[in-house]
Amino acid sequence: MFQSVFVIKGGKGMITKKQLIKELRKNVQEMYAIEIEDATEQELFFSLGTTIKGIYNKNWQKTWNNYLAEEQKQVYYFSIEFLPGKLLKSNLLNLGILEVVRESLAEFSVDLEDLAAVEKDMALGNGGLGRLASCFMDAIASSGLPGNGNGIRYDYGLFKQQFVDGYQVELPDEWLRNGNVWEIRRDSKAVNVHFGGDVYMQPKSNGKLGVVAENETILRAVPYDTGMVGFENGIVNTMRLWSVEIPSSEEGKYRSIEERRVFEDLTAVLYPDDSNARGRLIRLAQEYFFVSAGIQSIIRYFKKLNHPWHVLSEKVAIHINDTHPALCIPELMRILMDEYEVSWEQAWDLTSKVMSYTNHTIMAEALEKWPTYLMKRSLPRMYQIIKEIDRRYVVSMSGIHDAALIERTRIIQGEDIHMANLAIIGSHSTNGVAKLHSDLLKAVVLHDFYTIYPERFNNKTNGIAQRRWLQLSNEPLSRVLDETIGKSWRHEPADLKLLMNYQNDPIVLEKLAKAKQQKKEELAKYIQETTGIIVNPTAIFDVQIKRLHAYKRQLLNLLHILKLYFEIKENPQASIYPRVFIFGAKAAPSYAYAKSIIKVINEVANLVNHDQTIGDKLKIVFLPNYNVSLAEKIIPAADVSEQISLASKEASGTSNMKLMLNGAITIATLDGANVEIRDAVGDENIYIFGLTEAEVYAYYENKNYSAREVYETNPIVHRVLNAFVDGSIPNIEREGQEIVDSLLLYNDEYFLLRDFDAYCEAQARLNQAYQDATHWQKCSLINIANAGTFSADKTVKQYAEDIWQIEPLFAHTHQGR
Ligand code: Z16
CATH class of the missing domain: 3.40.50.2000 (Glycogen Phosphorylase B;)
Known part of the structure; x- marks a missing residue:
């Protein structure tokens, strides 16, 4: 067991009412040149946020220094969505100062609830998957686990929904309009990400074959870090979100304003499709952007530790949340081989030890496939490496498994690159998110892979942050x-x-x-x-x-x-x-x-x-x-x-x-x-x-479901369905017919x-x-x-033990009770 370098104090009693009011007053004065009594809710919210950040910043620093000093193995949770919602009250709760702050504000006749309502939801996700990522961030910090989020700082989150005449209308979510008090922009940690161009191999001065790239588009990825405050344990982890910028050196290179805009807008909007992959160029570019930036910063950190490469998998675990970050696999291969001259064999061994993957759906339309021509054109080096992974996969399986099975599981099939196949082949763990789901993966959806890699499959039933969903x-x-x-x-x-x-x-x-x-x-x-x-x-x-x-x-x-x-x-x-x-x-x-x-x-x-x-x-x-x-x-x-x-x-x-x-x-x-x-x-x-799921599959098998038969024999169903088209429900001529058609004409898919x-x-x-x-x-x-x-705490502990092999900071003590 190690001795901790710093003692992190967490939990109750971090600050008194008097200290808090003093800090708040100072911040209102410094930021707005006014007194608390004269501040608007918006000004007060920002000053309070700044005050809170000031309270946990030391712990944030200490947490990081501890991880560094102990060289603890870190997990990096790569997710194209995070859905934290509002952070003020959860930060207060986790710091153990919710009541102190409530009472302090009350002295100025300010209701904490009113201030909390001023904060815009951070809605950089669609639904379950993004919210799960944020529950995990909370649980990882609260369990004292060394874990970091890696994602995209979209300028616009998920659209705001209004109803006009009963129809959904989408409005932009300008969550950054008034600034974001929690984030810290870190220019010093920015990295470049390369797109497009022509890539070929050429002997280098040392005689080895090197990769040469010409005519690439180079973008700057700037990280914005948000502290993930653990529950009463003094720990603050990091969620790092990347934002695109055009480096000044590149300014002159764009052929047109349109072309410039594509790159400028790379991190502008979150794709609002939930469980439905749509093969858009800009989405692929988003995926590569946050993957490449994230992997580069991980490798930069690892280099600081000064270890030989074979130690990488003892210091770093990378989690691929759904297939959106599956390019982590070829990108790590690229950096190891192209930038550090690691051999393919060693790079592949390290990559599969470092990577793990969660599948979140069995819906076919949600399983990502990218057309090879898109990958080739916009990410040529990724394409080369994926092609080589695919080729080696086929070679390594030949003679062990039958040809048809290999064809069904390979990464490149016809004109498509199958991202789930890449994620499974290039990682050591594939998990589903509930027992039934994990069983279905093994038995049906990913059955072929299960026969090839039975040891890679496991279940991690989802969990929720009980702090937000009950205490708060x-x-x-x-x-x-x-x-x-x-x-x-x-x-x-x-x-x-x-x-x-x-x-x-x-x-x-x-x-x-x-x-x-x-x-x-x-x-x-x-x-x-x-x-x-x-x-x-x-x-x-x-x-x-x-x-x-x-x-x-x-x-x-x-x-x-x-x-x-x-x-x-x-x-x-x-x-x-x-x-x-x-x-x-x-x-x-x-x-x-x-x-x-x-x-x-x-x-x-x-x-x-x-x-x-x-x-x-x-x-x-x-x-x-x-x-x-x-x-x-x-x-x-x-x-x-x-x-x-x-x-x-x-x-x-x-x-x-x-x-x-x-x-x-x-x-x-x-x-x-x-x-x-x-x-x-x-x-x-x-x-x-x-x-039951078995009965559903039996219907698929026997093709013996007739929705029309139900309609014709069940008078209540008859009555209810007719209401959609006989005018009993006003204003739904088109929609009513569409729905009845889906049920009767198209035989009620669900x-x-x-x-x-x-x-x-x-x-x-x-x-x-x-x-x-x-x-x-x-x-x-x-x-x-x-x-x-x-509880998400329980779930992330299972990930930590079974998949990531990481341990809590201060495994030997328990702080903050
Ligand atoms: C998503 O939210 C989910 C699956 C998916 O492929 C894509 C997105 Cl954006 C959801 C699942 O539908 C839901 O059942 C599950 O609870 C959630 O992911 C978290 O695992």
């Missing part, structure tokens, strides 16, 4: 937990299990119900303010929040809502407990079908919400611009969690975990991590319905009609169960108590 977003529930089971759960989510001892305690159940009610009232207020819709806060709050995708089946939810609507209309006395159906979902701007579903949900909402005979038995609320901050408002208020994707399609899901943690009860198919939620809470505490009855039956049971308040509360308690197993 749900204070009422957090207080009940403190009072009931003590505070250890705040450090150790597994301790939520202690709550199981209170499942029959009426006082605890009542307190949980009250906490939920408070959050529902807050959300009801927000709903009224933003949409004008008045909802009954004692109704069941039924929530489906996730990207809009056919496979996630928001439409199935709507079909059930329409069934209820017709039932109440026909029989206003029907025993339906009042329910508010809440949706939050963005559709990729190019995904027409998803946008049609948004339009139709909005039109049904309009119809139902204004129907006097329905009253408050049924309300439908589609909240616009679903993002991390909105999730923090919705999730604590949810009674029901909708996780109804077609079995086999959702790799894991993570909103399912967040909702469970906040006491919502899940209605779900046996898909993704829902299976593990069911295992954790037991069949009595979850509403499972629908086809089996909505097949699962409809089972879904309605589960919903009816749930509706019944809610009316027994004690029973429901107990069920909710059991969900909370068992949610600790989905």
Whole structure:
């Protein structure tokens, strides 16, 4: 065991109220030449952010110096998306100064919540994958693990969503407009990234063959670092995001303004496609840009340590989050061989030891393929190296495996480069993100590779940052937990299990119900303010929040809502407990079908919400611009969690975990991590319905599904589908027809009609169960108590031990308790 060079002090008592006010006053004066009392919210937010940064900067420095001094193995998490949301309150919580700051501001009659609202969400991601990366950043720092994020600093994050006449409209997300208080630009760490040109081999002065490149375009990658503050442990890791600039030496070289703009705009926008790869030149350039910059800075760090190359895999682990950063593999090969004259064999050995890869989907359209001509033209050296990796792969497998298998698994097939194949072949670990998903990878999607490299495949079930998704977003529930089971759960989510001892305690159940009610009232207020819709806060709050995708089946939810609507209309006395159906979902701007579903949900909402005979038995609320901050408002208020994707399609899901943690009860198919939620809470505490993954595959096999048959034999389905085209729902002529066609003409790709009855039956049971308040509360308690197993802390520790082989800083002590 090593002795630490510095002692990092973390946790409570880092700063007193007096010190904080003094620092804040100084910053307001220095930055704006005014007093705290005269500052606007924006000015105060910035001054406070600067003050907070000043508090953790020393720890940031010390953390880094410690890693250097101990030469600890580092992991670099390469992700084209990060979705941290707002950082003010999470930084305060993790520094242990949330209450001090709240009280300090109160002295100036400033509400911390108002200041926190000023911060723009950092939304440099689409959904699950990007949010997972940010939960991991939080968990890695909080577990004291030496880990860094590496990504892109997009000028514009994911678009802002508005509804106009029920249609999604996309507006640019100018998150940097007022500056970003958390980032530090590091000019001294900038590197150049080369694109295009002509590449050929030529003998060098020492006689060895070298690579010569001519007519390349050279861009500057400038890093902006953001501190990732660990929870009460004094550790601050780094998320490094790269931004493009045109080096002054290159200014004269562009043939046209258009050409200049392509490069200038390289890091301008995040591609808004979730689980759908679109082969655009600029996207490929983005991928190479942050990969090359990141690998260069890693190698620069490693060179500082002064070790021979064979030590690289003892000091560095690189994680490839989905295939977007898969060029890490040929780029590391390039740097080792071209810049340091390492042999192919040694470079390949090191590369595969350093790299690991996570697969996040089985959806074919999300598996990236790049046309060889694009790669050849825009990244010629990458193309050469990939071609050689592919060639050697085929040679090395010949005679061991049959030719057809080799053909199916090689990297270059026809005119396409298969990035997942590159990631698997060039790394030592491939993992899925939930048990079922990992099993499907082995059995179906990547079965060929599983036969070749069985030892490389493993599962790492996703997890969530319990700090953001419970401690920060749900204070009422957090207080009940403190009072009931003590505070250890705040450090150790597994301790939520202690709550199981209170499942029959009426006082605890009542307190949980009250906490939920408070959050529902807050959300009801927000709903009224933003949409004008008045909802009954004692109704069941039924929530489906996730990207809009056919496979996630928001439409199935709507079909059930329409069934209820017709039932109440026909029989206003029907025993339906009042329910508010809440949706939050963005559709990729190019995904027409998803946008049609948004339009139709909005039109049904309009119809139902204004129907006097329905009253408050049924309300439908589609909240616009679903993002991390909105999730923090919705999730604590949810009674029901909708996780109804077609079995086999959702790799894991993570909103399912967040909702469970906040006491919502899940209605779900046996898909993704829902299976593990069911295992954790037991069949009595979850509403499972629908086809299993095996049944779905059997339908594919036998091709014996007929959606039209369901339509013709099931009068309720008939009635509900007709409503889309017979004018009962106004303003959806085109969209209604499109949806009915998708179900009947194109045979319902995601089996909505097949699962409809089972879904309605589960919903009816749930509706019944809610009316027994004690029973429901107990069920909710059991969900909370068992949610600790989905902690990102636990997940990253598994990555650290099984894949990255990294250890926590101060493995021998425990700071900050
Ligand atoms: C994404 O968010 C996911 C998969 C993917 O291929 C691309 C993107 Cl942008 C999601 C999965 O759909 C979801 O099931 C999973 O929970 C999440 O990644 C994190 O693993």
